[in-house]
Structures are given as C-alpha cells and as structure tokens.
Amino acid sequence: MSTDMAPLQAVLFDMDGTLIDSEKLWSIGLVEVADELGGSLSAETRASMVGKDLVSSVRMLMADLGVTGEPAVVQRLLVSAMAREFANALEWRPGAEDLLKAVRAAGLRTGLVTSTHRNLTSVALETIGRDNFDIIVCGDDVAHTKPHPEPYRKALRELDVTADATVAIEDSPAGSTSARTAGIATLVVPLEVPVEPAPLLTIRPSLVGVTVADLQALLLGR
Template sequence: MTLAAVLFDMDGTLVNSEPLWEETLHELAAEYGGTLSDAARFSMVGTDMVTSMTILHADLGQPWRDIAASGLRITELTERLFARGLPWRPGARELLAECRAAGLPLALVTSTERRLVEVALETLGRDTFAVVVCGDEVGGHTKPHPAPYLRAAELLGVDVTRCVAIEDSPAGVRSAVAAGAAVLGVPGDVVLAPELGATLAPSLTGVDLAFLRRLLAEDLAVQDGEPAVLGGRPRPPALG
C-alpha cells in the first residue's frame, strides 16, 4: 500500500489560472463579434484546446472557424498573462514542498499545451516534477481519456494504482479514475459530483502526505475482492 507517486493537474488545481483562461476566451469571443456563455465556459474546464475551441465556435454560432487558428490566438493571449506569474491555489505550494522533501516522485498531468506549460513552470518550478505530460503530447487522447495519467505513471516507472491524482475538473477526475489512480478532487470553478469516484476536499489547505497515504490505503482496501469496479472506479481499460 506504499504511495508510489503523486500526479497533479495544473490549471485550477495547483495554480489559479482559470480566471486567466476565462479572460482570454472572452477576449477572443469579442474579437469574433460574439459573447461566450457561462455554460460553454464551464464545459471547457479541464478539456484540451481542440475541445475548447470546438465548444467556443459552436457557442458563438460560428462552427466554420478554424480550430487551429483559434487555438493559436488563445495561446498567444494566455501566454502573455501566464508570463506575469500565476497565483497559487491554497495549500498547493505547501503540499508540493512536503512531497519533494519526502523524495516522492511527482508528475504534472495537464490538458494545457507544452508552450504554455513551459511558461507556467516558471511559477511551479522546473525541477519540481520528474515528469510533465501535456495535452498535446498524448496522441489526441486527452482528458477524460485515461491516457495522460497512464503515460505519467509509465514515465515514472510506477504502478498507477499506487498513485494519488489530484484534480479540480470532471474531465480530469474521469481521466484519473479511468486510469486506476486514487483521486482527490479539489473543486474550484466547477462542482465535482461524488459519483465521479473522487474523494473530495474543499481545498489543498491541510492536505498532507499522511492524508494522501490514508486516501490510497482506503481506496485499495475497497478494491479487495471486487472483480470489476473498485471503490466506485473502474479497472484501467485497455488503450486502443
């Protein structure tokens, strides 16, 4: 039952970057002569760029727009804001520091593209994570597909079922649960339903290694004797 690694989402989990994304999405919508709805914005949280731009175009009634061009424009706008530094989510910096001090392997698993992640790492610390898996590095299998978390565990050389993943979005929770990790959900802008299969906490304040080890132990204990569904989460599916 040893905790092998902790796998962190980035936007909304470690850093409060969602308001910056919202600012640039509204700016792009205005450039296109429209207004982004709240429902469309919330449905983008935790998704990759292609999905987000598809939602944006549909919401504006402009499905004919080029997804790649819109994605590039959003990246340009967001990069400027990221470069100013990113605000930490409560308790995130302290938890990272404790994990690092204990020598526990850490991975960053994000739907954000590498170009913006490189900027965010100026805030997060380039030596904080042994592995960084970005949204444009998983062959199109982004969250909620399990591939990002399975890839992170593979690169770390650990069993994903001995990892705790920390997420803030439904798409991210579904990805980590499907991969087979124990999941801590820390909701921010979007509500996380208990039936998604994550243990929920109001924030990372007060979350420490002892808490994560207990979460994993309880998750594994529930699995014993269950042939198909483990503690509300499915066994890792085969990728194809």
C-alpha cells in the same frame, strides 16, 4: 477492501485549477478572444470547457459563437492571450505550493498531468517550477486527452509506478474521471465546477493543511 496498503510512491498533479488558479485566467483569455471574434461566450459552454484541452476548447468556442473558419487561427489567438495572462497573473491555489514542496521533501516521485499544451505549460512552469516534476504530460503528448485515462496512464508508465501506489490531485470533472478511470485514487479540490462523488475520489474544499500522510491514507481501502 484490502487491509494492506501499498506505500505511496508517486503523486500526479493536474495544473490548471489544481496547482494554479488559472481557470480565471482562461476565462479572461476566452472572453478576449470571443470579443476579437465579435461574439460572447455562454456561461454553459465556458463551464463545460473546464479541464478540457485546447483543441476541444477552441472547437467549443467557435461553435458557441457560430464562428466558421480555421480553428488554427482561433487557437493562435487564444494561446497568445493566455501566454500574456500566464506570464503576468499566475497564482498558486491555496495550499498547493506547500503540498508540492512536502511531497518532494518526502522523496516521492512527481508528475504534472495537464490538458494544456506544452508551449503554455512552459510559461506556467516559470511560476510552479520545472524542477518540481520528474515527468510532465501535456495535452499535445497524447492522442486522447482528459476525461480519457490516457494522460494518467502515460504518466504512470513514464514514472514506472503502479496506479495502486499513486495518488492524483485534480479539480475538474474531466480530470477526476481521467485519473480514476486510470485506476488512481484521486484527491479532488473543485474550483470552477462541482465534482460528483465517485469511486476512488475524495473531495475536499482546498489543499490547505493536506499532508503527505493524508495522501498516503487515500491508498487505504482501495
């Protein structure tokens, strides 16, 4: 454990379930598409989709329903269902908007690191603000999506910051694994599914009352 603490330079935010309460909207969109395909999605499969990318989610949905055919067709159905939900019903998670504003006001660099593809992310950014982020890494920008560390490594490279001067904020097991295996201290605010304790993870019930000083303190002892 080091007694020196690097100054916090950057904060990387997951989107779905962390900044915005979109996992509920994903649940609605998935039910709609399962219905269109003439089946119903199991709770187990839905839970294991949280934090995964679109292509994986479509594959899991089709397998769960026993549907064969062209994944691209199912993917289009899901994207249009989600674009409707995102445009109509997107809400911040408690404390998320205040923390994002505080991080910007403190002059820290920010990145959005999401498994969601760029077309849907663009719809969500109408609510959360494109200008709040210096860089945006989407699910279709990487070869390996969360839980692989590639999305977070790409974000560090694009911001030109090191992992030890950066904090990530996540809600899911897949997202937390991605961030911490990229070497980033991660604040986890679980939403749909619990996240097990692990090195570099700090688990809190929500972002309400979380300050920039709290994020800086996550770099202590790493």
